[in-house]
Amino acid sequence: MAIIELTAVDFVRNQHHILKNINWTVEKNEHWAILGLNGSGKSSLLKLIMAENWKTNGELTVLGTRFGIDRIPELRAKIGIVGSFIAERFRPDIVAENLVLTGRYNSSMLYREFSEADLDEARALMHQIGAEHLIGRIYGTLSQGEKQLLLIARSLMINPQILILDEATSGLDLFAKARLLEKLHHITQLKNGPTLLYITHHPDEITTDFQKVLLLRDGEVFDSGTPAELLTAPLLSDFYQMPVTVDNINDAYFVLPKKS
Numbered sequence: 001m002a003i004i005e006l007t008a009v010d011f012v013r014n015q016h017h018i019l020k021n022i023n024w025t026v027e028k029n030e031h032w033a034i035l036g037l038n039g040s041g042k043s044s045l046l047k048l049i050m051a052e053n054w055k056t057n058g059e060l061t062v063l064g065t066r067f068g069i070d071r072i073p074e075l076r077a078k079i080g081i082v083g084s085f086i087a088e089r090f091r092p093d094i095v096a097e098n099l100v101l102t103g104r105y106n107s108s109m110l111y112r113e114f115s116e117a118d119l120d121e122a123r124a125l126m127h128q129i130g131a132e133h134l135i136g137r138i139y140g141t142l143s144q145g146e147k148q149l150l151l152i153a154r155s156l157m158i159n160p161q162i163l164i165l166d167e168a169t170s171g172l173d174l175f176a177k178a179r180l181l182e183k184l185h186h187i188t189q190l191k192n193g194p195t196l197l198y199i200t201h202h203p204d205e206i207t208t209d210f211q212k213v214l215l216l217r218d219g220e221v222f223d224s225g226t227p228a229e230l231l232t233a234p235l236l237s238d239f240y241q242m243p244v245t246v247d248n249i250n251d252a253y254f255v256l257p258k259k260s
């Protein structure tokens with residue numbers, strides 16, 4: 001069974017046809033990177049998968065849950081998410097490990113009773129991903145990179161089957177970004193680890209951990225395939241409708257606008 005399957009999916013909001021006739025299948029053991037210019041529909045697509053947006057037409061099945069037929073709350077509990085639209089939901093005075101623990105309840109605050117043992121679990125997860133130095137810190141005082149690390153720990157609190165990262169490296173310095181990609185690499189090595197969906201504007205972040213790339217343009221799938229197939233100068237120049245150069249250095253793709 002595919003992890004995610006979209007067939008002829010449309011998403012319309014406020015007379016705006018945001019996603020058009022999306023056909024996309026994510027198989028087990030595939031990690032996907034999603035590329036597209038601003039406004040191409042990347043976040044809207046991921047919000048459909050997370051059941052934050054509701055499709056207008058078409059068929060959508062995620063982890064065996066059929067939208068419009070099966071119950072959605074159980075599905076939400078299987079999807080982890082790291083991205084700015086989640087980062088903005090927390091109170092600045094929440095303590096780091098408490099924030100990580102919210103991942104278990106899929107909420108931005110701890111509404112329920114929790115014990116020191118629960119917090120210890122959150123702390124253990126922080127250790128696991130190299131965020132132990134943030135234990136006891138107040139969220140609002142953290143740097144962008146530290147916040148991202150915390151959100152990754154939070155997203156793993158539920159052992160997600162899908163982990164969505166929406167521009168997860170935005171605001172990270174060169175080395176913090178490398179560390180984050182390294183952490184993702186570890187996640188891809190986990191037995192029964194999550195399927196990664198990784199939105200980025202930076203092709204150099206499409207590491208060898210990603211087997212597939214989805215190119216979205218103006219709300220439509222422009223193409224999908226392996227990085228080697230898609231990340232070429234002719235194809236990407238066509239995709240961006242601007243000439244670009246592509247260099248592969250140490251297995252990373254660097255795409256630059258071509259100088260006239």
Ligand SMILES: Nc1ncnc2c1ncn2[C@@H]1O[C@H](COP(=O)(O)OP(=O)(O)OP(=O)(O)O)[C@@H](O)[C@H]1O
Nearest residue numbers: 013014016018036037038039040041042043044045
């Ligand atoms: N609720 C809404 N009502 C109307 N238009 C919307 C709504 N949500 C998104 N849009 C529009 O849909 C388009 C796609 O937005 P989306 O956030 O999915 O793009 P994106 O590819 O993630 O962009 P970015 O790279 O800038 O984050 C944009 O033009 C946006 O303005």
